[in-house]
Every structure is written in C-alpha cells, then in structure tokens.
Amino acid sequence: MADVNRGNRPLSPHLQVYRLPLAAVTSIMTRITGHALVAGIVLIVWWLAAAVASPGAFACVDWLVRSWLGFIILTGSMWALWYHLLAGLRHMFYDAGYGLEIEQAQKSSQAIIAGSVVLAVLTLIIFFAF
C-alpha cells in the first residue's frame, strides 16, 4: 500500500457548489417560510394584546401594523402562509406515495411557486377591493 496517492486525489465537491434542483429549493423554502411566519403571528397577537391593554399601547402597535414595515411583514406573512400551505398539501401527497417521481416533483414545485404568488395577489386584490 506504499504507492497509494494520498495527497492528490480528486475530491468530491462540497454540497454548496451544486445548483440545487427546483424540488430542493421549494423543500427548503417550506422550512424557511414556516419559521419566518412567526413574525406575522407575533405581530398580530401583540396587536390583540395591546388592544386590551390600553389605548396608548394599541396606538403604538396599530401604528406599526399600518406602517410600511407592518405592511411588508403582514403581506410577506400572507404569501409565506399560502406557500407553506401549498407545500404542506404536497407533503400529504408525498406521504400517501404520490408525486415522488423527479418530473412530478419538478411540476409540483412550479405549481407551488406559481400558486402561492397567484393566491397572494388575489388576497391583496380582495383585501383592497372590499
């Protein structure tokens, strides 16, 4: 074993150099949106608690909710919620043994991205129209 080349072997590249397939991107996005949603729910629960606390507390949180930052947090959460919902729905199909082929996962990934954007835009239209 004396002639084994120990220093100059081809090395397997690290995971990060690969371009992630769409199904991998939509999968990790499920986890990211799920955890990011905590911002939206905390803001809403804080707003509810402030409403029962005092007029001053409500005025403060209500200002934040109606500000540009509040709009970004709530609209972002709304999209993230739709995305997480659609991705969760796909998980139920995965669990039942459907959609596990690569092409099917590719298609469902595209459907989740497109569907979440369409639902988010529809939600905003309905919100501002009524």
Added chain:
Amino acid sequence: MRYITPRKSAQGLGSAHEGTQHHWAMTVTAVALLILTPLFMITIARAIGLPRELVLAYFARPFPALITGLFVIVGMLHFIKGTRIMIDDYFQGGVRKGAIILSVIFGWAVIATAVYALARMGLGAIVVL
C-alpha cells in the same frame, strides 16, 4: 405470517421512540390549518385598520374569536413541533436542548397571550377610555 400492520411495526421506533406520533401530530395540525388558514386571513383582513373600540367589539363576536383562537393555538402547536425538527437537524447537545425548551416556552407564551386577549375582549370587561 405476522398479523401486524406496517404502522404498528414502526410505532415507537426511531431514536426518540416517538417519531410516528410526531409525524401524526404534524399531519393532524396541518389538516386543521388547511381549513383555518383562509378563515383566519379573512378574519384578520376585516379587523386590520379598525379603531380600538371596533377591534374590541369585533373580536368579542364568536366567529372572529373562535377562528383567531383556534388558528393561534393549532398554529403554535404546529410551530413547536416544526421547530423541533429544524433544531434536531441543525443543533447538537446543550444548544439543542436549550433551543427546544425555548421554542416550547415561546410557543405557549404566544398561545397564552392570544387566549388572554380574546378572553378579555369576549367577556366585554374592557372600559373604552
């Protein structure tokens, strides 16, 4: 031949002996949230922007109160179990233990805050100043 279902033979396996229960709890809360999410969005969308007195009156009504309460409770239970998977994946040892404890405490704190606020509004004990 063993008269045993695949589910029974998997029950209690995994390093924590509760993997199937965890997965099942996630599935049940996910299905509940599938129904609650659109209802919660409508409920909140109708309340955002109202003055304080109308917010208090709005969440004193049964439908907004029930939908909001259910969404926050089921949502945070789903959150606690969901963060647990993330923590198990990325952290080890003491940090993992601490992160799990923090996540559970945080989740229940959010639930308690929402239930308290809804109860105060529902009981109508608030004097609007």
